[in-house]
Amino acid sequence: MDINIFVEQLLNGFQLGMLLFLFAAGLTLVFGIMDLVNLAHGSIYMVGAFTAATLTLWLDSFILGIIFALPLTLLFGMVLEFIALRTIYARDHMDQVLATFGLILFLNELVRIIWGPAGLAIPLPILLDGSINLPLGIVYPTYRLFIILIGVLVAIGLYWLVAKTRLGMLIRAGASNRVMASALGVNIRLLFTAVFGLGAMLAGLAGMLIAPINQAQIGMGEEILILAFVVIVIGGIGSIRGAFIASILAGVIDTMGRAFLDVLLLALLPSNAAEAAGPALSSMLIYLLMAAVLVFRPQGLFPPRGG
Amino acid sequence: MVEEGYRAFSGKVMIKPLLKTQNICKAFGGIIASDNLSLEVMTGQIHAIIGPNGAGKTTLINILSGQLLPDSGEIMFNDKIITRLRPSKRANLGLARSFQITSIFPDFSTLDNVVFSILARSAHNFRFWRPTNNDDRLRIPALEILDRIGLGARAEVIAGNLAHGEKRQLEIAMALATQPKMLLLDEPMAGMGAEESQTMISLLNELKSDYTMLLIEHDMDAVFALADQITVLVYGRDIASGVPSDIRANEEVRAAYLGHHEEIT
Amino acid sequence: MLRLMEKATPSSTVILLLLFALMPFLAPILGEAFYVDVFARIMIWSIAAVGLNLILGYGGMVSFGHAAYIGIGGYTIAIFSFHEINNGFIQWPVALAISGAVALLFGALSLRTKGVYFIMITLAFAQMIYFLGVSADKYGSNDGLNVWHRSHFKLGNVNFKIDDNITFYYVIFFLLLLVIYFTRRLVNSRFGMVLKGSRSNEVRLNTVGIRTYSYRLTAFVISGVICGLAGVLQANFEKFVSPDMMDWPRSGELMFMVIMGGLGTVFGPVMGATAYLVLSEILSSFTIHWHLIFGPLLIILVLYGRGGLSGLFGKSND
Secondary structure, three states: OOHHHHHHHHHHHHHHHHHHHHHHHHHHHHHHHHOOOOOOHHHHHHHHHHHHHHHHHHHOOHHHHHHHHHHHHHHHHHHHHHHHHHHHOOOOHHHHHHHHHHHHHHHHHHHHHHHOOOOEOOOOOOOOOOEEEEHHHEEEEHHHHHHHHHHHHHHHHHHHHHHHOHHHHHHHHHHHOHHHHHHOOOOHHHHHHHHHHHHHHHHHHHHHHHHHHHOEOOOHHHHHHHHHHHHHHHHOOOOHHHHHHHHHHHHHHHHHHHHHHHHHHHHHOOHHHHHHHHHHHHHHHHHHHHHHHHHHOOOOOOOOOOO | OOOHHHOOOOOOOOOOEEEEEEEEEEEEOOEEEEEEEOOEEEOOOEEEEEOOOOOOHHHHHHHHHOOOOOOEEEEEEOOEEOOOOOHHHHHHHOEEEEOOOOOOOOOOEHHHHHHHHHHHHOOOOOOOOOOOOOOHHHHHHHHHHHHHHOOHHHOOOEHHHOOHHHHHHHHHHHHHOOOOOEEEEEOOOOOOOHHHHHHHHHHHHHHHOOOEEEEEOOOHHHHHHHOOEEEEEEOOEEEEEEOHHHHHHOHHHHHHHEOOEOOOO | OOOHHHOOOHHHHHHHHHHHHHHHHHHHHHOOOHHHHHHHHHHHHHHHHHHHHHHHHHOOOOOOOOHHHHHHHHHHHHHHHHOOOOEHHHHHHHHHHHHHHHHHHHHHHHOOOOHHHHHHHHHHHHHHHHHHHHHOHHHOHHHOEEOOOOOEEEEOOEEEEOOOHHHHHHHHHHHHHHHHHHHHHHHHOHHHHHHHHHHHHHHHHHHOOOOHHHHHHHHHHHHHHHHHHHHHHHHHHHOEEOHHHHOHHHHHHHHHHHHHHOOOOOOHHHHHHHHHHHHHHHHHHHOOOOHHHHHHHHHHHHHHHOOOOHHHHOHHHO
C-alpha cells in the first residue's frame, strides 16, 4: 500500500475529527451542563457557514469573513437560545428533541428564503489554496492542514479554559453535578448563557471551516449532527476530553474505513461481495463502534460524572 | 416458617441464617459506604439496622436487593449466592423489598399496584390476549393482601391519590404479595405521624410470625418494639450487633447517637 | 383543534373510521379523486404510528429511529420485485420477518440503555439502515427503486391482486383495523399491563420480580413488525421506495404523529397521523415555504398542545 495515500487518509481523518470536535464540543457541553438535547445545533453550524460565505464575498477575504462571521453567529445563537430554547430547558428529552426538530424545519426554510435553495461556495485565499510538501514526500492540501491546526488550537484553548480558569471550574462543576453547583451559589443562568454562546461559536466556526470544501448548504447541519451525537455518546456526555478523543477516533475510523475497507475486504471475500459490502460497511463502522461502546461501557469512555 | 426455636436463642436450637453477608465493601469515589459488613439474619427474626444518617444503611439494602453491586464480598440467601444476581431474580428467589422513598405505580389503582406483584410470581405473563381488568386469578389474591394490610377499602383508588401513610402501607403490600421468604424494609415509617406509625408497628408485629425481616428504621420506639437483633452502622461500619438490651447498654452506640438522635432510653 | 386531539373519544373514533371507510365513495362526489390516495397514505402512516405508540406511548421507549423498519419493510418488497418475485405470500412474510429480526437485534442492544442514550442509539441504528440503503447501488441508492408490480397473492386457488387502487385501499383499511384491534387486546392483557408498568416505574417492577427487559424487547419487536407492515404497504402503494422513507426526519414525523394523537391510547395515533398529514397537505398547498409555519406550529404543539408531555412521562425516565 502506498504510504502516501495512507498518511493522506490519516490526515484527512484527523481533519474530519477536528471539525467533528468543534461541533461536538459545544453539543456535549450544552448537553452535559444544561441537560439540553439541541438538534438545532446543526442549524447554527449552517448559519455560520452561510454567514461566512456572504461576508467573504462582501469583504473579499476569507479570514476577515470568518472574523466577522463569528460574533454574528454568536449573536444568532444567543437569540435562538433566548427565544426558543429557554422554554424547553425544563422539559424532558423527548420534548426537547421534538421542539428542536420543529426548529430545524423552520430554520432550514428561513435560510432557503434568505440565501436561496442552492449552496454557496467560498473561494479560498491564495495562501490557503494550495498544497504543502510534508516529510516522506507527501503532498497535502494546505487548507486541510489549516483546519487541523485550528482544531488543535481550539482544543488547547478549551483545555486551558476548562482546567485553568474560573469559568472552566464552574463548567466542570456544572457538568458533574448541576444541582450541587447551583446550591453552591453558582449563577446558573449566566453559566448557561456563557456555555451556550461558546458552543454556538464553535459550531459556527466548524461550519465556516467546512464551507470552502463542501459549500454552505441547507441541511448540512443534520448530516454532522447525527455523527456528533455518536461522538458524544462514545466520548461520554458532558466531557470535552471525551469529545476530543472520540471525534478523532470517529474521524479516523470513518475516513480510513471508507478508503481502505474495500481493500481489506477484497483480501478476505470474493470480489463482488467485497464490492457490495465495502461502501455499506464503511458508512456503518462508526455506528458499530457506538453500539459496542454502549454495550460495554454505557456511560461512554470518559464520563465526567465518574460513572 | 415460624421457628419456635428463636425464643430458645440461648443456644438450644439450631436456626440457620436466611440471609448472610460476608465482608461486603462498597465505596463511591473516596467515600466508604459499606466497610466490611458481615451480618446474619436468622430465619423467623426481625433484624433491625440502625445508625445515623449517612451510615450506609440504604446502600446496604440496595446491595442486598440488587440495585447496587458491591465492590467485594458475598451475599448468601437461603444457601444460594446472590451477590451478583439481578433484582428480579432475587425477588423470584423470595427476597422482597420496600423502598424508603415511596416507589409505587402512581397512575394505577391500589389494587393494580399489588397485581403487579401477583403477576411477578406467576409464570404466565407473556399472555397477549385476555384482558386483566376482570381476571380474578389476579384480583382476588391482590385483594386478600390489601385486606391484610388494611387497605382493602381503598382498592380502586388511584395509588397516586392515597394518603402518605396509605402509600407506605401499599409499599409493604407490594412486597408481601410476591410471597417472599424475607422482607427488606427500608424505613417503612418514613414520614409518618405518631398514629400512622403505631398502625405500621402493629402490622409488622403481625407479619413477624410469617416473614423474616431486615428492618432499617430511625424510629427507635419501633425498633425496640419489634427487633430481635439490632446492628448499628456508623460510616458504613458495623460497630455493634446484638439483642436490644445489649445495644441499649452499649457505650459506643450511645456515643454515636448522642447529638444525632433521641437518647436511647 | 389541538384540544380535539387530546383524547380519542369513542365518537371521534367512529367518525374517523367511517370517513376512512367511505372515502372511496365520497371522493368522486366531492370531485377530488386524489383524496382516496391521500387517505390511503394517512392509513398507512396510521398503521406505523400505532406501531410506534405501542412502545412510545405505552412503554415509554422513545425510539427516534422507527422509520428504519418502515424502510426495511418497503425495501424488501422492492428488492423482491426487482428480482421478479412478486408473490405476496413470499414477499410479505419475509418483509415482516426481517423487520422483526432487525428490531430484535437493535432493540436488544438499545434497551440496555435508557433516557437520552436510548433516543440516540435508536437514531444511530436507524442511520445505519439509511446508509445501507444509500450505498446499495444495485437497488437505486439515493434515487430509489421502482416497484413495477404490486404484490400478487398466488397460492393454490387463491389469486388476489391489489393493482386496483380501490381494492388496495380497502386492504389497507382492513389491515389498519386489524392492527388496531390486535394492539387493543395486547395493551389490556397481562403483557400490556407489564409494559405499562415498566413505563410507570421500571425499578419497582424489577424489584417485585418481573424482568422488564424481556417484555420491553418483545414490545419493541412487535412494534418493528407493525412498522414493517406499513413499509410493505407503502412500497406497494407508491410503487417506489427510496432511502428518504427511512431517514431520521421521517422518524421525527412519526413521533409527532404519535404525540399529537395521544400517547397511550389505542386510537390516538390514527388521529395524530391524520391531523399531521392533513395539516401538512393544507399548509403546503398555500405556500412552498410552509415549513416556516409548520416548524413553529410543531414547537407550540410540543409546548402546549398536550398539556406538556412531561406530566405523562416524568423526568424520572432518565
